[in-house]
Amino acid sequence: MSADLDRTPRSLLVSERSSFQDERNRVSSQVEQHHLNYKVSVLLPECGSAPPHLDSVLKSFSSFYLIRNLPVYELLDNDFLQSAVYQGSVYGLSYRTRIDEDNCVALTPKGRLTLSLDKDSFEMLGVEGKASRFNHRAKSRFIVSVDLTDSCMAPGGRGYQRLLTGLRSRLQLKTDFLLSHHPGGGASLQALLSRYDWSEHTPETTHHTLTHLSCPALLTSDLLSCDPHSVLEWLGAVDAQVSRENSSSSFLSSLVCPEPMTTVGRALSVSVCGLLLPQDIHRLIQQIRCYLEQPHLESWASLTVHGFVDSPVSWGTNEHGVLRGGDTFYSLLMFHDHTYYLHLATGSHDTCPP
Structure with missing residues (x-):
């Protein structure tokens, strides 16, 4: 066995907290610079089905x-x-x-x-x-x-x-x-x-309604007590429908929901796959922001965008390479007060996200 197989591949994670109302926020520029996207995943707590305007955007991604x-x-x-x-x-x-x-x-x-x-x-x-x-x-x-x-x-x-x-x-x-x-x-x-x-x-859209979902207690935009790596790992597990129970009889998954946590009665998980344009992702973000302005039991939503693993470029014209991993994605946690957390992640064969 190769000596480096037991080492976790190096990864880069850049995080920032800001507000959509701040003229200096970088969400638009980051979305535009991540050109080649193959999947966008959305998680909406306390939502059983996509509201009509949000569903319309999800179905109107460019062919x-x-x-x-x-x-x-x-x-x-x-x-x-x-x-x-x-x-x-x-x-x-x-x-x-x-x-x-x-x-x-x-x-x-x-x-x-x-x-x-x-x-x-x-x-x-x-x-x-x-x-x-x-x-x-x-x-x-x-x-x-x-x-x-x-x-x-x-x-x-x-x-x-x-x-x-x-x-x-x-x-x-x-x-x-x-x-x-x-x-x-x-x-x-x-x-x-x-x-x-x-x-x-046409990009393929899938919907999953989740019940009794254990999730981080993100009722406000104060995430300082939550480790970003744990939150992203949890979001990935929810999107992949991986068990997060960590029961003693399970040998497949040891994932757990990060603390502090709460339980929501239902949640909607939506993903769109294809060659996805930044312009469509922009529209989706704006529609999620409109959705969050309405009164909800849970006042946050997440959006995660994955780039193609085998693309020659990642952000902008930065070179992208794969030996192990190949990650290139960003995740946006949005709140009803217009604040957000933006996480940019790459694998071991990438430069630091801009």
Whole structure:
């Protein structure tokens, strides 16, 4: 057995407490910087079913597309650049590729194309890049990151032609690719979609009503007595429907609800999975805030957003890597008085969240 298997992987957790009414709060900027999201989970204590306006937001998340066997050089197509990349926010990610073993591709807003390549592919591509920060073997992985909106990457320019030639003639990289665009949607992607086998997907929503739920006594925004790691662990267990009873006969779970605790008669757990856009998450947060303004027995709610484990980037253009773990998520605890706790978490192969 490897000597480091018995060590818990290093993780980073950044926490802040503020108010939505504070002009300096960072919630909007953090949501916008976490581009590639695959799951959002919401927990509403003392709620049996989602209120109509909240349910409407959950059901209106933007659809996305899966393009099969897409040549990566098509992301440099002039029509695609003009109709999508230059006109709005494009979100794209290679599908079912593993960041520690395969070549991975991401396209993020403001036209940033990121390629995470193994050594042979990087040398074959023949463009400028840098060694990955998270090589667990000496320089076995390299990162190529280009701004497609930069003047040197304009179609016909030297930088553009060099990358296009490398992807079309030398590396010839192809991948299944998830793609979404805001605000143009499918119309702005139609020219690209028409040339390949593709399918449209709507994010999948699931609801679970929980009864007699033991939960931290978060009746106010004073969480100083609660350990953030314990609260996040509890939220994850609730979302995954893992038992938190810690009975003497159970060998599967030793999780318990952090103290101080209380019991709510019912709670609603909702999750949405897919390629989720930050704009939709913004709308969901605003609707949860409206929900909290109404009188409730419990005056808090939680929202947790997970990024793709195998995305080449995490927050903004920061490099993301996986050897063990691969966490990249943020969790927002919101209260009726407009205060919140924001927790940003990454795994051992990530830089500190901004």
